[in-house]
Amino acid sequence: MSRSKVGVIGAIHLDRIAHADRPFKPDTSTPGKIVSRPGGVGANIARAMARLGMNPTMYGCLGGDADGAYLAQSLQECGIDTSCIRTLDDGRTGSYLALHNPDGTLFSAISDSLITSKVCFSKTNPIPQALLDCDIWLCETNLEEETLLELARAKEHRLFAADTVSIAKAPKLRLLLSEIDILFTNTDEAAALLDCKPGQFTTQELAQKLASMGIPTVLVSDSNKPLALCCKGKTSSHTPFSVVPVDVTGAGDAFIAGFLYASSRNNEPVNAVKSGLASASITVEATGAAPETLSPQSLNARLLERN
Ligand SMILES: Nc1ncnc2c1ncn2[C@@H]1O[C@H](COP(=O)(O)OP(=O)(O)OP(=O)(O)O)[C@@H](O)[C@H]1O
Numbered sequence: 345m346s347r348s349k350v351g352v353i354g355a356i357h358l359d360r361i362a363h364a365d366r367p368f369k370p371d372t373s374t375p376g377k378i379v380s381r382p383g384g385v386g387a388n389i390a391r392a393m394a395r396l397g398m399n400p401t402m403y404g405c406l407g408g409d410a411d412g413a414y415l416a417q418s419l420q421e422c423g424i425d426t427s428c429i430r431t432l433d434d435g436r437t438g439s440y441l442a443l444h445n446p447d448g449t450l451f452s453a454i455s456d457s458l459i460t461s462k463v464c465f466s467k468t469n470p471i472p473q474a475l476l477d478c479d480i481w482l483c484e485t486n487l488e489e490e491t492l493l494e495l496a497r498a499k500e501h502r503l504f505a506a507d508t509v510s511i512a513k514a515p516k517l518r519l520l521l522s523e524i525d526i527l528f529t530n531t532d533e534a535a536a537l538l539d540c541k542p543g544q545f546t547t548q549e550l551a552q553k554l555a556s557m558g559i560p561t562v563l564v565s566d567s568n569k570p571l572a573l574c575c576k577g578k579t580s581s582h583t584p585f586s587v588v589p590v591d592v593t594g595a596g597d598a599f600i601a602g603f604l605y606a607s608s609r610n611n612e613p614v615n616a617v618k619s620g621l622a623s624a625s626i627t628v629e630a631t632g633a634a635p636e637t638l639s640p641q642s643l644n645a646r647l648l649e650r651n
């Protein structure tokens with residue numbers, strides 16, 4: 345596939361990430377550090393793509409508040425086409441609040457994506473030209489089911505890629521599985537999508553089950569364990585790069601960006617996976633979903649380490 349212009353449709357959040365200095369105890373406060381930074385699955389993918397020099401177009405909704413203004417500016421400064429992002433004056437910009445254990449793993453999180461559920465298209469609010477000009481649409485399940493269906497129906501010649509986001513949101517894709525060209529998910533979200541128990545099937549079996557529902561390319565990740573790719577009837581297993589994780593936030597988002605970066609440069613899925621894993625590994629080694637250390641050069645250097 346030789347396609348280059350990617351439109352990302354999804355959430356733009358301000359993430360508030362807390363790292364506890366000691367194990368959490370219920371009913372009391374825990375000393376730690378709290379940082380704020382840009383987030384949201386859609387925006388993380390777009391920022392990681394921009395780091396890889398791709399100039400994606402982002403579509404989503406922001407509130408008419410200070411967080412919204414800050415996020416719009418930071419996406420633009422990254423090199424993302426933000427011309428069609430909508431600002432809803434009386435809306436609240438989306439946010440994500442995460443509590444991380446002292447070892448960096450996630451304790452729990454809340455995602456306030458209400459404003460992203462307002463993304464919709466109609467005769468009076470048609471799909472913007474900047475998105476129509478794209479060859480690939482990457483959607484994620486912070487969007488409402490109806491909006492996902494609408495985009496899938498309007499895809500025409502475009503590649504339609506989708507990400508499951510979370511266990512709670514993954515089932516939103518059930519009605520449009522046969523419209524999806526590339527599905528990005530992890531083991532728990534795949535199980536939720538298939539309505540089966542976590543651990544009931546292996547990563548490869550999950551990929552095969554989803555592919556059997558009519559999706560040409562399925563990728564199922566599992567943190568630092570091998571990722572499964574099912575494409576054109578063939579299933580393969582791909583071992584992530586071995587790195588010391590600093591912050592795993594946005595690892596899956598960086599994988600998607602790296603995979604689509606390589607796909608847009610004519611790589612077959614089985615090779616594009618390598619770029620996805622390299623992009624994810626550079627991301628987990630640093631803080632934040634699209635670190636400054638992610639670039640075409642660092643990605644190539646990481647790929648060469650394995651050859
Ligand atoms: N601890 C880790 N060590 C090394 N690589 C990792 C680690 N965690 C994630 N990765 C890399 O990132 C890829 C995606 O990770 P994961 O399966 O956690 O996705 P995800 O659950 O969608 O992530 P997120 O929701 O945080 O974006 C993995 O296939 C792997 O390459």
Ligand SMILES: O=c1[nH]cc([C@@H]2O[C@H](CO)[C@@H](O)[C@H]2O)c(=O)[nH]1
Pocket residue numbers: 355357358359382383384385386388439440455457486509510513593594633
């Ligand atoms: O339901 C959601 N959970 C988490 C995210 C985003 O993913 C990142 C953490 O994995 C973070 O940036 C958050 O905003 C989201 O957009 N929707």
